[in-house]
Amino acid sequence: MSELFNRRSAMGFTGGAAGLAYSLMGSHSAVAANLGSADIEPRGTDGILERLPNLDLESYDEFSTSTRVWINTDLNRSAERRAVQILRENGLNPREEMPFEKAVSLLADDPVISFRNHAWQRLQMHMWTELRREFYNNYDAYMSEMEAADNKGPGVLEMSPGIEPEYTKHEIHMQPGGYTGDEFAGHLYHYGTNNFYNGQNYQDERHVSLANAVPVPADGKVMRILDAGSSCGQQVVALKKRFPDAEVWGVDIGAPMVRYSHMRAVDMGVDVNFRHALSEETGFPDGYFDIVTSYLLHHEITEEATYQTIRETERILRPGGVYFPVDVYTNPGRRRIDGTGMRHIRDWMTHRWNHERWWYEYQRADFFGEMERAGMNVIEGGPKTQVSSQVSMNGGIANVIGIKPA
Amino acid sequence: MADGNGKHKTYATNFYKTDIDNVSFLGNPHIDNIATTLMAMGNELWTNRKRIHVLESVMRDKGVTADLIEQYEPTDEERARWAKEREVLVERLYSHFARVDEYEFSSEWKDK
Numbered sequence: 001m002s003e004l005f006n007r008r009s010a011m012g013f014t015g016g017a018a019g020l021a022y023s024l025m026g027s028h029s030a031v032a033a034n035l036g037s038a039d040i041e042p043r044g045t046d047g048i049l050e051r052l053p054n055l056d057l058e059s060y061d062e063f064s065t066s067t068r069v070w071i072n073t074d075l076n077r078s079a080e081r082r083a084v085q086i087l088r089e090n091g092l093n094p095r096e097e098m099p100f101e102k103a104v105s106l107l108a109d110d111p112v113i114s115f116r117n118h119a120w121q122r123l124q125m126h127m128w129t130e131l132r133r134e135f136y137n138n139y140d141a142y143m144s145e146m147e148a149a150d151n152k153g154p155g156v157l158e159m160s161p162g163i164e165p166e167y168t169k170h171e172i173h174m175q176p177g178g179y180t181g182d183e184f185a186g187h188l189y190h191y192g193t194n195n196f197y198n199g200q201n202y203q204d205e206r207h208v209s210l211a212n213a214v215p216v217p218a219d220g221k222v223m224r225i226l227d228a229g230s231s232c233g234q235q236v237v238a239l240k241k242r243f244p245d246a247e248v249w250g251v252d253i254g255a256p257m258v259r260y261s262h263m264r265a266v267d268m269g270v271d272v273n274f275r276h277a278l279s280e281e282t283g284f285p286d287g288y289f290d291i292v293t294s295y296l297l298h299h300e301i302t303e304e305a306t307y308q309t310i311r312e313t314e315r316i317l318r319p320g321g322v323y324f325p326v327d328v329y330t331n332p333g334r335r336r337i338d339g340t341g342m343r344h345i346r347d348w349m350t351h352r353w354n355h356e357r358w359w360y361e362y363q364r365a366d367f368f369g370e371m372e373r374a375g376m377n378v379i380e381g382g383p384k385t386q387v388s389s390q391v392s393m394n395g396g397i398a399n400v401i402g403i404k405p406a
Numbered sequence: 407m408a409d410g411n412g413k414h415k416t417y418a419t420n421f422y423k424t425d426i427d428n429v430s431f432l433g434n435p436h437i438d439n440i441a442t443t444l445m446a447m448g449n450e451l452w453t454n455r456k457r458i459h460v461l462e463s464v465m466r467d468k469g470v471t472a473d474l475i476e477q478y479e480p481t482d483e484e485r486a487r488w489a490k491e492r493e494v495l496v497e498r499l500y501s502h503f504a505r506v507d508e509y510e511f512s513s514e515w516k517d518k
């Protein structure tokens with residue numbers, strides 16, 4: 001494990017001409033006035049997305065997205081083709097079980113596979129670096145913008161600095177500082193994931209479709225909803241749009257994440273609430289929620305945290321309430337986690353080269369079993385969802401649902 | 407430059423830095439660096455092309471001709487600002503070659 005890194009020494013951008021050539025405080029768009037004069041929106045919005053503050057950064061980001069699509073399609077296919085060839089050349093069947101070390105040592109230094117890993121990592125690095133340069137070159141302005149929103153409504157923001165357990169402090173996806181260690185983690189994650197979604201989530205399309213897929217309790221009553229691991233609050237906002245009369249909350253352990261979510265919601269004028277809290281210890285009363293959702297949370301937390309989260313969810317759901325956790329392997333794919341050569345190479349790319357620190361713990365977790373042990377009824381053939389950002393899977397695959405017995 | 411200037415309350419925690427930044431994938435760190443630079447070049451190239459597209463469209467709407475562009479003489483302020491911009495671009499593109507970390511090959515990477 002790497003050493004604990006001090007955020008203060010992690011910064012180091014010199015304000016370059018490129019970053020300073022454009023005035024942030026240019027014209028304000030007429031649409032969003034909720035943040036007053038602190039609002040940084042010099043180029044207005046595209047639909048619900050605030051445009052990046054200058055054309056160069058927007059173009060840079062746009063090209064990163066195109067490159068990402070190429071890596072996810074052509075380059076990945078070539079890398080996998082090479083993997084199959086190499087395993088066959090060594091008398092191995094790629095679809096059969098083999099030791100992880102063997103697969104990786106055979107494949108790691110192949111030029112195509114190596115280039116794929118290189119391209120993935122460096123693309124991410126370029127993207128994070130350029131976004132971050134913008135925020136740190138204009139540190140005061142962006143900090144003031146968040147401060148202007150902290151105590152504004154319609155929704156509330158609840159902060160608890162210092163509650164972050166060690167396991168949440170890793171730089172997953174190589175994001176500088178991770179979710180907790182960079183003041184602008186929310187800004188970075190939002191614009192960075194626009195790129196992860198291959199450009200298909202600029203208008204929160206993925207979150208809207210997930211919010212629309214959420215199953216409703218049998219009695220139809222939906223007064224309160226929680227989204228755990230809410231990141232930038234995109235699903236929280238989408239849930240509010242679907243259930244306008246409900247009280248909707250997001251919890252996230254990244255303080256900068258919830259601050260950003262709250263700021264964005266204030267700016268959009270959407271009445272949703274954010275709490276800086278762990279999904280395994282939310283602080284809400286027993287039976288408070290009708291629906292609890294999560295999206296791509298569990299593969300980023302430890303096995304134990306997953307179990308605790310499931311138990312906590314059962315506690316805060318009311319009888320008849322619905323749990324809808326969406327992630328890779330919250331579907332029948334969970335039963336296809338095996339030890340074949342191809343699986344190893346994919347897992348290696350994800351765990352090692354996308355720095356998904358808890359990938360194997362998540363794979364190991366007995367997710368559906370814990371839902372049952374926690375007292376939920378488990379329905380495996382729930383609504384279809386699209387989990388992966390890489391491919392659209394024929395309208396998605398059936399996701400699990402947990403129901404707290406009435 | 408630090409993250410804070412003392413004017414704002416900080417919410418960022420310490421964190422575990424990823425070790426991935428120092429891996430060499432391509433057999434020789436400088437090949438990695440060349441590939442990294444090429445990728446950055448792609449982004450820069452598009453960024454400029456896009457700006458030119460936007461400029462052409464805006465100018466066309468305003469009646470500005472290609473000849474006016476050819477004849478343009480930058481002001482002193484512009485010359486200085488563009489020189490600074492070139493400096494930043496050089497840093498973005500080539501700083502990777504100045505990495506002095508110890509490299510290890512991914513096949514020998516200890517923490518698999």
Ligand SMILES: C[S@@+](CC[C@H](N)C(=O)[O-])C[C@H]1O[C@@H](n2cnc3c(N)ncnc32)[C@H](O)[C@@H]1O
Nearest residue numbers: 179229230231235252253254277278279295296
């Ligand atoms: C991959 S992102 C989730 C994406 C998000 N749900 C969305 O809709 O875009 C994982 C998020 O979970 C948060 N997180 C990690 N561990 C957590 C925990 N134990 N409790 C709450 N949030 C957590 C991270 O800070 C991060 O924002």
